[in-house]
Amino acid sequence: MRLLADECVAGRLIRYLRQSGLDIESVAESMAGLTDEAVLARSLETGRVLLTEDYDFAQLIFRFRRKAVGVIVISPSLSGKPADEIAAHISMRIKRHEGGFAGMLTVFEPDRTRQRKFPG
Numbered sequence: 001m002r003l004l005a006d007e008c009v010a011g012r013l014i015r016y017l018r019q020s021g022l023d024i025e026s027v028a029e030s031m032a033g034l035t036d037e038a039v040l041a042r043s044l045e046t047g048r049v050l051l052t053e054d055y056d057f058a059q060l061i062f063r064f065r066r067k068a069v070g071v072i073v074i075s076p077s078l079s080g081k082p083a084d085e086i087a088a089h090i091s092m093r094i095k096r097h098e099g100g101f102a103g104m105l106t107v108f109e110p111d112r113t114r115q116r117k118f119p120g
Contacts, residue, residue, distance in 0.1 A: 001094050001101070004043045006052035007032060009074070016087030022094065024051070036060060040068050049101045051090075053079070058105050061118055068118070070101040075109040 005014050007027040014026050025048060027034055034042065036056055043050045049070035050057065058073070060066040072094075078086050093113055094101075100115075107114040 002046070002048045003051045003072075003094075004039070004046060004048035006039055006050060006054060006057075007034070008053045009051055010083060012083040013087055013090075016084050017091060020087060020091040022091060037066065040066050043069050061105060065119060070103060071105050072101060073105070073107045075107055077110055078108065 001022055003017075003022060003024045005024050005026045005028070009026070009028075011026070011028060014024055018024055025046065027039055027042070031042065036054070037060065039050065040057065040060060044067055047069055049072060050068060051072045051074070053074045053076065055073060057068070057071050061068055061071065074086070074090065078089065081089075090108060093108055097106075097113070103118050105116045105118065
């Protein structure tokens, strides 16, 4: 799975996810300061699913009809846990649903995964 981690995703979490075998490009490491629209454009250019903690991307896709490969939102309810636990949680869910994120808004919560298809 190829992911683009939004700037709001902690570097420590990204490192743990990489250690679990995920291919992650980080906005904070190479493109800091991009607007949300530019982050979505980068996701499309590179064919990467966006990993974020920012629900604003849902509004861009559903209200303003912006295009994206796929978006995974890490729920704020996971935020208080240690980065290694969050990474294990995310990695397990991504590997379980491999290929099931394109054209979808996915929200990872502590006890469930919610998905909604992109419009049109």
